[in-house]
Amino acid sequence: MRRHILHIALRMASAIIAAVFMACQCVPPDPPEPTPPDPIDERSEELKDFMNKTELGLYVNSVGIVTYNDIYFQKAWGSGAFRIQRDDQSAYLSIVASTGSASSSYQVEYKNANTNVTLMLLKLQAVKTENSCVWLWNETMATGVIIPEEIN
Numbered sequence: 001m002r003r004h005i006l007h008i009a010l011r012m013a014s015a016i017i018a019a020v021f022m023a024c025q026c027v028p029p030d031p032p033e034p035t036p037p038d039p040i041d042e043r044s045e046e047l048k049d050f051m052n053k054t055e056l057g058l059y060v061n062s063v064g065i066v067t068y069n070d071i072y073f074q075k076a077w078g079s080g081a082f083r084i085q086r087d088d089q090s091a092y093l094s095i096v097a098s099t100g101s102a103s104s105s106y107q108v109e110y111k112n113a114n115t116n117v118t119l120m121l122l123k124l125q126a127v128k129t130e131n132s133c134v135w136l137w138n139e140t141m142a143t144g145v146i147i148p149e150e151i152n
Contacts, residue, residue: 047137050144051128056084058093058110059144066093066110082147095145106136108145 043051049062056075057067068075068084075084085092091112098105108120122143124136129149137144 044139044142046142047127047139047144050137051135053135053144053146056133056146056148058095058108059146061142065115066091066112077148077150093145095147104136106145108143 046062050059053059053062053064055064055067055069058065059067066084072086073084074087075082077083080097082095083092092110094107094109096107098107104124104126106122106124108122109117111117120141120143122138122141124138124145126134127137127144128135132149133146134149135144135146
């Protein structure tokens, strides 16, 4: 009987050693990939608001200064220029891309009911393209224009 118990004990010890050895030989599973942090949206609030605008025109601090309206305005573009004007000429916006320049410089001239003729020279960066229009933005001046994509 003693011999039988010793035989069982040796077999159990061998089985335990084999199990431990096999467990040490197993390749551990790969740890899950870390979840990347949410990207930081560094766009200004004015830019975010501007990107939600849909009408062609000029916006300063997210406020439409001169915006196109099918009922009261006409629009025209060609040769790097875009113009919208009210039928009675009380408001207009003219945007001309600079020629021969690698930068995105534009001459923006406008007039509305609240201002005299105003001329700005702006470096504008395309921030959105959608529905054949392009949203151009100048962060320093918090100024943007939405124009037909063909003139950009």
